Amino acid sequence: MLELRNVSKYYNAGTVNEMCLFRNFNLSIEDGEFISVVGSNGSGKTSMLNIICGSIEVDSGSIWLQDSEITNVKEYKRLEKIGRVFQNPAMGTCPNMTILENMSIADNKGRPYNLGRGISKKRNAHYQSLLSQLNLGLEDKLQVKVGSLSGGQRQALALLMSTMTKIDFLILDEHTAALDPKTAEIIMELTDKLVTEKKLTTIMVTHNLRYAVEYGNRLIMMHEGKAILDKKGKERDSLKVDDVLDIFNDISIESGN
Secondary structure (H helix, E strand, C coil), rough: EEEEEEEEECCCCCCCCCEEEEEEEEEEECCCCEEEEEEEECCCCCHHHHHHCCCCCCEEEEECCCCCCCCCCHHHHCCCEEEEEECCCCCCCCCCEEEHHHHHHHCCCCCCCCCCCCCCCCHHHHHHHHHHHCCHHHHCCCCCHHHHHHHHHHHHHHHHHHCCCCCCCCEEECCCCCHHHHHHHHHHHHHHHHHHCCCCCEEEEEECCCHHCCCCCCCEEECEEEEEEEEEEEHCCCCCCCHHHHHHHHHHHCCCC
């Protein structure tokens, strides 16, 4: 389980530009949930992910992961148990390193680095087996530099790498937004496959309302730092894209957009 308890976050505190993004915000995520999060720009979606991962600190409140408080735990330590895939395919991988080198780094996440070799040839067959599941032909390109891959191939690799080690939580930060429609569909199918097979607790921020409705088992809509819609179970299953769009449009009108 992951919990945000009474979290508050201010930007430019004490200045004329002070903005309160979250005020006593609470969110509880049960093990095994796949949550889709939607909302307009500035609603707090990505900031919420950054708070969970430790990229930004909270002004008050606490964050809990599996009954342990992680509010003051550094980002790099949190990421031992949290996998994250970003919107930009260029993030999450090292472009000047080969696929093999990238996967070796991901394979050793959380382990101490001594003076031994970072790459083990004994793992090549394992990496090729993982890559073959992507159906992108990458299993025969272990020595190819990641920077030469297409955006879709890099995003698929980043997604695979984020789940190579045992994690408690998977964060997807608009991970299909920079891809063309066909490639985005491939990445979403791969996402659903990995989440299901590995039984990962997942939170996915997306602007694609169809993906939000089709994938996952819980849907949250954010607005001005609040969860104004939170549906799961039968209520979530009965939602249609038009239902979510109507709520979204109502909010835009109320906000003067």
